[in-house]
């Protein structure tokens with residue numbers, strides 16, 4: 001199995017990485033079938049390189065920084081863990097820190113009591129007398145042990161409360177921002193990519209707190225052992241600290257290696273998840289079987305999994321090597337500590353009892369150190385992962401539209417877009433190029449044009465979901481860039497091209513159009529909207545009517561057909577009862593009767609609203625008051641149906657093409673008989 005041994009592999013751009021690590025071939029132990037290697041570009045298409053995001057701390061710098069730099073980050077790490085734990089459970093945190101410090105003091109007292117007991121036992125005199133003299137110190141040693149065990153039990157219980165709470169706080173913050181940041185952010189693949197890393201990073205928060213608590217606990221134990229050593233002889237403490245350093249170095253290198261490897265693998269990990277989701281998704285199940293894709297997808301999954309496994313083995317090997325080096329050098333340094341102890345004994349600078357206590361303190365100190373380093377190793381890793389979460393949170397917060405004081409007009413009579421230009425993130429061709437349109441209350445305005453001509457993009461600008469790069473959107477002369485974005489969206493009822501099938505009851509699936517209204521007007525308030533859009537006749541046939549679950553992926557969830565779902569999506573916008581209705585391809589899945597009823601409804605809604613209709617069914621736009629024809633991001637014509645049919649152009653061509661499917665109109669391109 002080829003293993004990527006190149007230590008620089010992580011700093012290569014993805015295309016180079018892909019080229020180097022071809023999927024391994026050979027039979028899969030799970031299925032026994034041979035695994036086909038494939039070209040990743042052929043499968044997934046070309047990908048951009050990892051251009052650094054201006055916002056991301058996507059901590060590639062960590063791949064290059066040394067141990068000292070990581071040590072400098074330690075206070076920041078502890079501060080962060082403290083603030084997370086503080087936010088999650090203040091009382092628990094303060095109690096725990098207090099108890100841990102108390103435990104350290106008890107440990108130091110216990111060690112000093114050992115010194116007392118040894119001094120009594122090793123002193124001159126008859127044995128019964130010496131043992132008798134040692135009893136008070138021995139009672140102290142046992143008492144200290146019992147108290148420390150009790151404290152450790154209570155603090156473990158407290159510690160177990162942090163994890164779930166830190167999880168909740170971190171995830172809620174992520175979800176809050178993910179649902180408030182601008183829609184445009186989700187068109188930026190890098191932002192979405194980083195959201196994935198942030199979700200992974202969020203889970204590291206609880207581990208980070210756990211690690212930091214363990215580091216703190218071990219730190220207290222080390223301080224206890226160190227202070228006892230300092231009391232016994234001033235030379236022992238610095239020597240013990242020196243013996244710790246090689247282990248510290250190994251810890252920092254291991255964490256860095258693991259994180260860098262994870263960053264290098266992140267795309268492949270995502271692909272693995274993506275494949276897994278598709279292979280188990282109900283929507284894909286029919287195509288996988290009809291096209292016989294099982295083997296193709298499995299091969300791809302196995303190849304990716306093997307690459308990930310190989311990389312993880314490489315990291316584990318590297319980490320073991322660091323650890324071994326650290327422990328060998330550390331062991332030598334520990335030898336030096338014991339040699340010093342012997343020399344001190346030999347020179348009679350230190351009595352035997354003190355030396356015995358020193359050995360115990362060194363053992364305790366190093367035990368605490370070893371667990372501190374283990375926790376530190378994980379803490380550094382989790383700190384780095386959590387950094388992904390923090391940088392995404394900061395960027396998402398920056399992208400949340402700023403609330404503005406002025407409100408959009410409550411009942412707009414004229415909605416205008418003037419000279420609007422819009423280019424999607426990381427694309428070269430503008431989706432809209434200087435577009436001007438006007439919509440009036442009491443009219444139905446339609447946008448028509450070929451696929452990709454810019455209709456939906458313009459609709460999203462009108463809905464206040466996108467802000468144009470250039471140009472303005474105004475309602476009754478008020479520039480929407482100057483008003484609160486929420487006040488714009490509150491006045492728009494949108495039937496989007498791709499609507500959401502919420503895994504909730506049928507009632508809620510309509511009520512999401514105006515969730516506050518449901519609370520105010522009661523559960524039956526959805527019925528008129530459902531009746532108007534034909535959703536009622538679908539819902540009434542369901543086993544529990546409006547309370548039937550439409551979460552088809554769950555037991556007792558009920559599924560609907562595409563057209564039935566579309567009726568529910570239309571009902572949502574009607575239930576919103578907004579002064580501006582935008583219907584983007586509202587009838588794509590509807591049968592002819594339902595479609596006719598919907599367009600009648602849209603015309604009726606247009607009497608006292610601004611209504612925008614986007615559709616490829618041109619028979620339905622004949623009655624629109626104004627039709628804008630879009631082509632490659634430009635408005636190329638506008639007028640009524642009758643006006644547009646008088647001049648040759650896209651509209652006339654598209655309309656005649658459709659009309660010819662119903663009646664035998666002569667084909668103008670056909671040769672004359």
Ligand SMILES: Nc1ncnc2c1ncn2[C@@H]1O[C@H](COP(=O)(O)OP(=O)(O)OP(=O)(O)O)[C@@H](O)[C@H]1O
Pocket residue numbers: 187424425427431449450451452453454455456457458497
């Ligand atoms: N999220 C996106 N990221 C990048 N480009 C996009 C995105 N959405 C749309 N585009 C591009 O913008 C252009 C206009 O797309 P838009 O969806 O507005 O067209 P449309 O006229 O509504 O098409 P259709 O009739 O197929 O719905 C197209 O070239 C499309 O490829």
